[in-house]
Structures are given as structure tokens and as C-alpha cells.
Amino acid sequence: MNHVTLNDDDLARCDVVIVGAGVAGLSAANILTSAGATVMVLEARDRVGGRALSTPAGEQRLDLGATWFWPNEPTVQTSRTELGLEAFPQRTAGDALxxxxxxxAQRLDGNPIDSPAYRLSDGMQSLPERLADRLSCGTLRLEDPVRALTLTPNGVRVEALHTRLLAQHVIVAVPPALAAEQIRFEPDLPPQLRRIAESTTVWMGSTVKAVAVYATPFWQSEGLSGSAISYSGPFREFHDHSGPDSAPPAIFAFASADAFAGVSLDDAKHSFLAQLERLFGADARGATRVYVQDWSRERYTTPTVIAQQSSTATYGSSQFNEAIGGHIHFASTETATAYAxxxxxxxxxxHSAARRILDQTRSAPR
Ligand SMILES: Cc1cc2nc3c(=O)[nH]c(=O)nc-3n(C[C@H](O)[C@H](O)[C@H](O)COP(=O)(O)OP(=O)(O)OC[C@H]3O[C@@H](n4cnc5c(N)ncnc54)[C@H](O)[C@@H]3O)c2cc1C
Incomplete structure (x- = not known):
């Protein structure tokens, strides 16, 4: 294939390109567009939300990624109120196992597993969806993975599958380890930043989440909360996952993706149902629908090579909060200095990447 090289002068321009339409990228986009910046959000998948993924189940949606927010989290509370999203408390009543x-399986007295938390009535993905709805037409491009970012004297040249642009600033709202693996940076990332990025765990990126939907919340009528901790596996942690007013009734569980390496998702479903039966009895076999989401198999969440000493110790590192060459800014949950x-x-x-750009722009000599 012939490769056509465009001069910077031939490229469309915008103030800020945002790589990734997850919660971080879309939150940044809203701050920047409200301040009058011209923005383009480029998203690799055919949907927004990234690790916030809510799948339809009857009239409700079930979360296959992020589920809860907690009472001590003020920004998510403010965002969901501003976006007009309803919430309901996580059901915790009953005994755990x-x-x-x-x-x-042994029944515990009470439920020491669940702490008070809330869920969005239309699923966690409704938050990034609402943020995307606020953007003006043409600001978001789906199925357009970014492949290269080149610092030039005129700004940052952005090469995506279908788009080439020149931006004054770029926000990389993708987990740092994934960006380091999938995006070609020219010049390359500073060596220390590359090392840190590659060794920063993608939060929940090696997790399998499984959800079973039922006709009735049979465990609730038996006085069970639906929560369990298992040292037998393969699933380690279970919670009630029913929607508002218990519709649809559901239970979810987490397992480490290692437990299902080389195993088909169908086989993972069977072991989920078998374990539910061990815990909650024969009724648990009668799930009307079962979903299994292995986040380690998601190419736009988890890198193919996971660094050996991958850890969360680098979350919020100051290295992520300094602009590369003054123009490229990291911003995914892993880079947050609190609640990473x-x-x-x-x-x-x-928000913090967007504000840094706005501050930089305001203080730049004219
Ligand atoms: C199973 C699971 C359960 C969780 N439970 C909770 C919970 O209960 N509560 C909670 O607060 N958090 C939870 N989390 C974490 C929460 O989902 C994340 O903190 C949050 O969604 C991260 O948002 P983000 O925008 O930083 O990253 P992401 O959601 O990963 O968004 C990154 C975006 O970038 C896109 N992208 C990737 N590469 C490219 C590229 N080259 N070009 C363009 N786009 C690209 C991706 O497709 C994605 O849309 C959970 C996560 C998982 C997986």
C-alpha cells in the first residue's frame, strides 16, 4: 500500500484531541468544550464507556464492568446529578456466605462483605453516554483507534485509523500500559515514563466478571444477601446484582482471568453456574441468562504483554501529571492522584488534564 505523507499544513486542526471515550476522556471533553476549545475525541471501539459497559437485560441494563460508586466519592456524585442520572442503593440485606x-459453603451471621454503595439505575455506562450526548455533532469518532502521536514544532500530529489531525494538545485517556504498547510516540516516551507506564497495572484489566439473571430473587426470600467470598474458586467474590426494585433479579461474581486462561467463555459460564449452585442451591442452576466478560481479552483495555512487576504503586505518579513536551497529557483512572x-x-x-491545558493556554504568551 502506498503511504501518503501529509505536511502539517495539509492537516485539519483542533485545539485538543482526546484519545479514548471512556469516563476520563469524555469528562475532559466536556470541560474543554464548555471552555470554548475545539475538541475531537477518537475512540477505538464501536461504543463509548471503556470499562463502563452496561448490557441490555429486559427493561434494565446490567453492568459487565464498573458497578458501584461509594458515598465518599464527591465527583461522581456531582457528575451523575448534573447529568440527571438516577441512582439506587446496592442491596446488602441478608446473610452472606x-x-x-x-x-x-457456610452461612455467616449478617453480611460483613458488602459496604454501602450506590449504582446507576440505567447502568454505569449511562454516565459516559450522557457525557457523549453533550458533545456537539462530529466531535466524537468511533472505531478510530489512534496509532501514532508525533510532536512537531506546530503541535501534535495525530494518526488514527481513519483520521489525521494536528492538535495543540493531546489527552491520552487510555490506561498508560495500553498506550505504551499500542501507540507509537515520536519522539518516544521519556525512558522513565515508559518504564512507569508499562509497569502500571490496568485496574480490573485481568478480571472476569460473570452475571446470572433469574426469574425470581430466590436467595432474597431465603434471607441471603447474594454476597459470598470463596476460597475454593474459580470465582472469588459474589454480590447481588439485581436492578432497582430487584428487577431483573441477578447475582454477579469476579474471578481472576488466570483461572480461565485457555478456557472458552462457554466453559467459564458452566463453572460459574456450578459454583452458584454449590453456594445458593439448586435454584441457582435455573438462570435465564448468563453473561461472562473477560476483560483480559479486551484489546482496548488490557495490553497483550503484562509487565512482570506490574503494580498499582505507580497510580497517580507525578510522571503522569507532567505534559510530555508540553503537549501530550496522560489521563486515565490510573493517573488520578486520588481514587485511582x-x-x-x-x-x-x-478534569485535571483538561484544566492543566486550559491553564497552560491562558498563561501562554500571545
Ligand atoms: C470488571 C470491572 C469492575 C469495575 N468495578 C468498578 C466499580 O464498581 N466502581 C468503580 O468506581 N470502578 C470500577 N471499575 C473501574 C472503572 O471501570 C474504571 O475506573 C473507569 O471506567 C476507567 O475509565 P477510563 O476512562 O480511565 O478508562 P477506560 O474506561 O479504559 O477508557 C479508555 C478508552 O480508550 C479507548 N481506547 C483504548 N485504546 C485506544 C486507542 N488506541 N485509540 C482510541 N481509543 C482507545 C478504549 O476503548 C476506552 O473506551 C471496574 C472495572 C472493571 C473492568
Whole structure:
């Protein structure tokens, strides 16, 4: 294939390109467009939301990614109120279960597993969807993965699958380890930043989340909360996942993706149902629908090579909060200096990258 090289003068221009339409990228986009900046958001997937993914189940939606926000998270509360999104409390009433290899499933007195939390009535993905709805027409391009970012004297040249642009600033609202693997930076990322980016765990990127939907919340009528901790596996943690007013009734569980390496998602469904039956009895076999989402298999969430000493110790590192060459800014939840990993952290990371750009622009000599 012939490769046509365009001069910067031939490229369309905008103030800020945002790579990734997850919570962080779209939160940044809203701050910047409200301040009058011209913005283009380029998203690799055919949907917005990234790790916030809510799948339709009857009249409700079920979260296959992020589920809760917590009472001590002010920014997510403010965003959801501004966006007009309804919330409801996570159901915690009833007894929890504990499963061990020697003693099987035992009923605990009360529920020491769940802490008070809230969920969005239309699923967590409704938050990034609402943020995207606020953008003006043409500001968001789906199925357009960014492949290269080149610092030039005129700004940053952005090369995506279908788009080439010249931007004054770029926000990389993608987990740093994924950006380091998938995006070609020219010049390359400073060595220390590359090392940190590659070794920064993608939060929940190696997790399998499974959800079983039922005709009735049979565990609730037995006085069970739907929560369980299992030391037998393969699923380690279970919670009630029913929608508002228990519709649809559902339970979800987390497992480490390692437990299902080389296993088909169908086989993972069978072991989920078998474990639900061990914990909650024969009724648990009668799920009307079962979903299994392995986030480690998502090419736009988790890098193919996970650095050996991958950790969360680098979350919020000052290296992520200094613009590269003054023009390229990292902003995913992993870069947040507080609440990193959570939706709260993603919103904060997006807002803080956007504000840094606005401050820089205001103080630049004219
Ligand atoms: C199973 C699971 C459960 C979770 N539970 C909770 C919870 O209960 N509460 C909570 O607060 N948080 C939870 N989280 C974490 C929460 O989902 C994240 O903190 C948040 O969604 C991260 O948003 P983000 O915008 O930083 O990153 P992402 O959501 O990862 O967004 C990055 C975006 O960039 C896109 N992208 C990637 N590469 C490119 C490219 N080259 N070009 C263009 N676009 C690209 C991706 O497609 C994606 O849309 C959970 C996550 C998972 C997976």
C-alpha cells in the first residue's frame, strides 16, 4: 500500500484531541468544550464507556464492568446529578456466605462483605453516554483507534485509523500500559515514563466478571444477601446484582482471568453456574441468562504483554501529571492522584488534564 505523507499544513486542526471515550476522556471533553476549545475525541471501539459497559437485560441494563460508586466519592456524585442520572442503593440485606475447600459453603451471621454503595439505575455506562450526548455533532469518532502521536514544532500530529489531525494538545485517556504498547510516540516516551507506564497495572484489566439473571430473587426470600467470598474458586467474590426494585433479579461474581486462561467463555459460564449452585442451591442452576466478560481479552483495555512487576504503586505518579513536551497529557483512572482505579478517579483525571491545558493556554504568551 502506498503511504501518503501529509505536511502539517495539509492537516485539519483542533485545539485538543482526546484519545479514548471512556469516563476520563469524555469528562475532559466536556470541560474543554464548555471552555470554548475545539475538541475531537477518537475512540477505538464501536461504543463509548471503556470499562463502563452496561448490557441490555429486559427493561434494565446490567453492568459487565464498573458497578458501584461509594458515598465518599464527591465527583461522581456531582457528575451523575448534573447529568440527571438516577441512582439506587446496592442491596446488602441478608446473610452472606463463605466457601472453603474443606468445609464447603457456610452461612455467616449478617453480611460483613458488602459496604454501602450506590449504582446507576440505567447502568454505569449511562454516565459516559450522557457525557457523549453533550458533545456537539462530529466531535466524537468511533472505531478510530489512534496509532501514532508525533510532536512537531506546530503541535501534535495525530494518526488514527481513519483520521489525521494536528492538535495543540493531546489527552491520552487510555490506561498508560495500553498506550505504551499500542501507540507509537515520536519522539518516544521519556525512558522513565515508559518504564512507569508499562509497569502500571490496568485496574480490573485481568478480571472476569460473570452475571446470572433469574426469574425470581430466590436467595432474597431465603434471607441471603447474594454476597459470598470463596476460597475454593474459580470465582472469588459474589454480590447481588439485581436492578432497582430487584428487577431483573441477578447475582454477579469476579474471578481472576488466570483461572480461565485457555478456557472458552462457554466453559467459564458452566463453572460459574456450578459454583452458584454449590453456594445458593439448586435454584441457582435455573438462570435465564448468563453473561461472562473477560476483560483480559479486551484489546482496548488490557495490553497483550503484562509487565512482570506490574503494580498499582505507580497510580497517580507525578510522571503522569507532567505534559510530555508540553503537549501530550496522560489521563486515565490510573493517573488520578486520588481514587485511582475508580470511576471517581477517571472523572478527576479527565478534569485535571483538561484544566492543566486550559491553564497552560491562558498563561501562554500571545
Ligand atoms: C470488571 C470491572 C469492575 C469495575 N468495578 C468498578 C466499580 O464498581 N466502581 C468503580 O468506581 N470502578 C470500577 N471499575 C473501574 C472503572 O471501570 C474504571 O475506573 C473507569 O471506567 C476507567 O475509565 P477510563 O476512562 O480511565 O478508562 P477506560 O474506561 O479504559 O477508557 C479508555 C478508552 O480508550 C479507548 N481506547 C483504548 N485504546 C485506544 C486507542 N488506541 N485509540 C482510541 N481509543 C482507545 C478504549 O476503548 C476506552 O473506551 C471496574 C472495572 C472493571 C473492568
Amino acid at each position: 463463605l466457601e472453603t475447600p474443606n468445609e464447603g 482505579g475508580h470511576v471517581e478517579g477517571a472523572i478527576r483525571a479527565g
